[in-house]
Amino acid sequence: MRNSISIVGGGFAGTLLARQIIERTKQYTIYLFNHTSELAKGVAYDCNQNTALLNVIASKMSAFPDDNENFLNWCLNHPNYKNESKSIVGSAFLPRKIYGEYLNAIWNETLSIAQEKGSEIIVISEKVISIEKVVNQFVVSTNDQKIESDICVLATGNEEPGKPKNCPDSLLTDNNYFSNPWKIDFSKINYSLPVLIIGNGLTMVDTVLSLREHHFSQKIISISPNGFNILPHRNFNLDFKSQLATIQTPISLLELVQLFNQEVKTLRKFGVSPEPIIDAFRPNVAKVWQQFSKEEKAKFMGRVRHIWGVARHRIPFVSYDKIMKEQINQQLEILAGKLVHLNQSNEGNKVTLWDKRLKSNKEFMVGSVINCTGPETKIVATKNDLLKQLYVCGMISQDSLLLGLRANTKTFRTINAENQENEQLFAIGSLLKGELWESTAVNELKNQAKELAVLLTNELPKT
């Protein structure tokens, strides 16, 4: 008899996990649950705008750890790129909608492989609202059905942003408030007044560019605690041997920051900014994060997180130029500070913002308010009923910094409220942010999907 596995979440992580499993065995019946019938793309790649670009070059966006050029080769057969050279396409930041097409193609191929091998993948386009353990099985429930499973994997991805500080509750239900920046209905934007964007990261950039693509011509104001400038991806062509590429653990946060500052100084001597150090360090982030003490992680969150965010979340030059032009033309104002007050009226929303640089309040009349503060990671504050149910009944627990679920990152087994590993309940993707710090990008998720598939299938005979 086949074992059954329920994967909750049919974005990149969930569909690639299914693919990695069926490539290894046909001993599982896979139930893949997703909120909507659109699989694989998730919010990241389910977009139509040409301005929404990948923030990683094409040659580094393969969905398969063992085939680094898979995406690039797929692109070279795509009508848009088949006459272009491999090196040009490989170093391009392509539209995210193209990546969505690629993931769609992988998913269709996955279904064909499953059919050829006689494996079973059953897609259930419904929201999972609870998972209960009954003896040795899980009962996975949606509003319409209950599925019994031996194993469950949570691959629920990024949650919608949480409520911004100092926003009145009444705004949350107002038509002018957009709580989910990845699913904006642009026909509902108020086109006659400026827009306020809360947050100043990659999602802010996407939102500004999308507003303009939708012919929004009013001013855009963005507010975030530090108002840092967004950095572009620069091609340094440097052969810089950063010590952070081969960093040895244990290392304290202080030692790490000292090492980083020392290398920044070296690069600055030559007029080079520190991004190559970040790139060199990136593959080692999880290893270093995991050995930090609780206090060091908290210190990182308080003092280093924002700077790390700027250095790590860079954008293609073409997007950077547009954002710079917006600022130079005073069409986009990026403020450091905070939202102090928001007063709703029939004429619009009167917002008072604390300008950290000027040390004074500024007032603006805005129409729409868009929340770009980043995914909510505190389980009880998310809109995901399943995660809340699992948390409330103690089947999962949250890390002390409220960044995600507690889990054993070698086995992907989640940890319950009694500090025990759940033998058959796994998690991958953004849910592991508290354990790994970086656990969102394709390059992290594709490895997790493969590693978990290897673990799940090693116990079963190869077919």
Ligand SMILES: Cc1cc2nc3c(=O)[nH]c(=O)nc-3n(C[C@H](O)[C@H](O)[C@H](O)COP(=O)(O)OP(=O)(O)OC[C@H]3O[C@@H](n4cnc5c(N)ncnc54)[C@H](O)[C@@H]3O)c2cc1C
């Ligand atoms: C706008 C944006 C751009 C990005 N660009 C890049 C990039 O250029 N390069 C890169 O490497 N990474 C990028 N990322 C990171 C991105 O998060 C990952 O690449 C990847 O798409 C995440 O996949 P996922 O499966 O973990 O999550 P998601 O794609 O969010 O998929 C999770 C799925 O689970 C479903 N789900 C959740 N809860 C339930 C439930 N209870 N029941 C049923 N279904 C449920 C959701 O509806 C969703 O479809 C980007 C992210 C965003 C948001």
